[in-house]
Amino acid sequence: MSVTGPLTSRRATRLLETEPLQGRDEDAVASADYSSMLSEEEKEELKAELVQLEDEITTLRQVLSAKERHLVEIKQKLGMNLMNELKQNFSKSWHDMQTTTAYKKTHETLSHAGQKATAAFSNVGTAISKKFGDMRNKTYFIWCLRDITKRTYIKHLAQHLNMPTDLAKEFSYFQII
Numbered sequence: 820m821s822v823t824g825p826l827t828s829r830r831a832t833r834l835l836e837t838e839p840l841q842g843r844d845e846d847a848v849a850s851a852d853y854s855s856m857l858s859e860e861e862k863e864e865l866k867a868e869l870v871q872l873e874d875e876i877t878t879l880r881q882v883l884s885a886k887e888r889h890l891v892e893i894k895q896k897l898g899m900n901l902m903n904e905l906k907q908n909f910s911k912s913w914h915d916m917q918t919t920t921a922y923k924k925t926h927e928t929l930s931h932a933g934q935k936a937t938a939a940f941s942n943v944g945t946a947i948s949k950k951f952g953d954m955r956n957k958t959y960f961i962w963c964l965r966d967i968t969k970r971t972y973i974k975h976l977a978q979h980l981n982m983p984t985d986l987a988k989e990f991s992y993f994q995i996i
Contacts, residue, residue: 973988
């Protein structure tokens with residue numbers, strides 16, 4: 820890129836060419852003092868160009884700021900606010916994510932795993948219920964056996980002591996657990 824305008828010297832043109840600098844080049848350029856290689860006229864022209872660029876940047880910032888304010892006004896008139904935009908962005912992002920192959924595979928895998936886990940928990944629940952039922956039946960059986968054993972003991976005690984069963988029952992201190 821060559822310099823346009825009155826600054827035409829070959830030396831100044833090379834100084835103003837814009838090619839990407841890399842690593843050490845950037846350090847060298849930052850620490851170099853080119854002012855000694857420029858004439859007073861070239862320095863003045865560069866200063867003028869610098870002022871012009873700064874003015875243009877300021878103008879562009881002002882234009883951008885005005886356009887951003889105008890954008891906000893239009894959105895307000897349309898009833899769009901930050902929350903609505905966030906909702907729309909979230910909905911769109913969620914939809915986009917759901918349509919990806921990775922999401923579909925993950926969803927399918929987790930769904931399958933969930934079905935297996937549900938079946939496993941159901942089987943465990945059924946087994947636990949059955950065990951409680953068995954325990955309840957065993958407990959009832961033990962209580963019945965205890966009752967029969969105690970009645971038999973009282974009956975034999977009454978016969979042995981030659982007393983009525985009711986009195987033997989009161990007299991009994993035997994307890995079967």
